[in-house]
Amino acid sequence: MFKSLAFISKSELTREKQKDYRNVVIIQVVIIVSGLTLSEFLLQGTQTPAAKLVTTVFSSFAAIYAFLLWDLLRNFTRSVLLVRLYLVVLIGIVFIGTLVEFPYYTILEVPNRQLYLLTIHGLLFPIEVTVIAFAIRDIFSGEFLTPDKLWGSACIFLMIGISFGSLYDLICIVSPGSLGVALGMGLPNYSECVRYSLCILGGLDPALPNASRLIRNISVIEAVWSNLFVVLIIGKLMGLPRPSKTDTAET
Secondary structure, eight states: OOOOGGGSOHHHHHHHHHHHHHHHHHHHHHHHHHHHHHTHHHHTOTTSHHHHHHHHHHHHHHHHHHHHHHHHHTTTOOOHHHHHHHHHHHHHHHHHHHHHHOSSSOSOOOSOHHHHHHHHHHHHHHHHHHHHHHHHHHHTOSSSOOHHHHHHHHHHHHHHHHHHHHHHHHHHHHSTTTTSSOOOTTHHHHHHHHHHHHHHHHTOOOOOTTOOHHHHHHHHHHHHHHHHHHHHHHHHHHTSOOOOHHHHHHO
């Protein structure tokens, strides 16, 4: 189940990382597009048939994304303890989240929804940050420009938007209304937080002038960090030579 980095060649590891990065990017695009286009149904009420379907679809994509993050993490560390710990945490998040958020009937009811959401996002956000940190170290290492670095750059860029969206949602859970709009806790507010984050990431006006000062200040950090990342990536990757056939054969 756990591939050992000590017994895998460099070329095999490169191909594995390229595949894992590509898979994460694909599911990120699906989550972002579906979240931005289908979230309108959630604003009409979470108990409508359309909203229930959207919740089911989005929850399925989120579960796949959680697994792919874990699968990507396995490329970066030899620590079996860390990999297993994150697997257990992600399985717990997906399992509990499915039971609580199942839209068609109540399977598990939590007495304090605010504490439940705070716990879920509080566990997920550090995992996202850890994967981002490992991925950044990975794409800035090495002497050649390889396809996995290009996919990795796209993966990190989109993950920055999603992870900052999670951070904004955490702030809204602790202090409801911080985004400046009246939305229900859970998927409706989370989708709006991700939209806000992607607007900041893309240099667009999020059109939320009543967002709290804390969120606006963090959005400045996100904008500066994302632009700095793009500049560093362009400088790093464009300066790397492509591996020759000899170098590929040696690895």
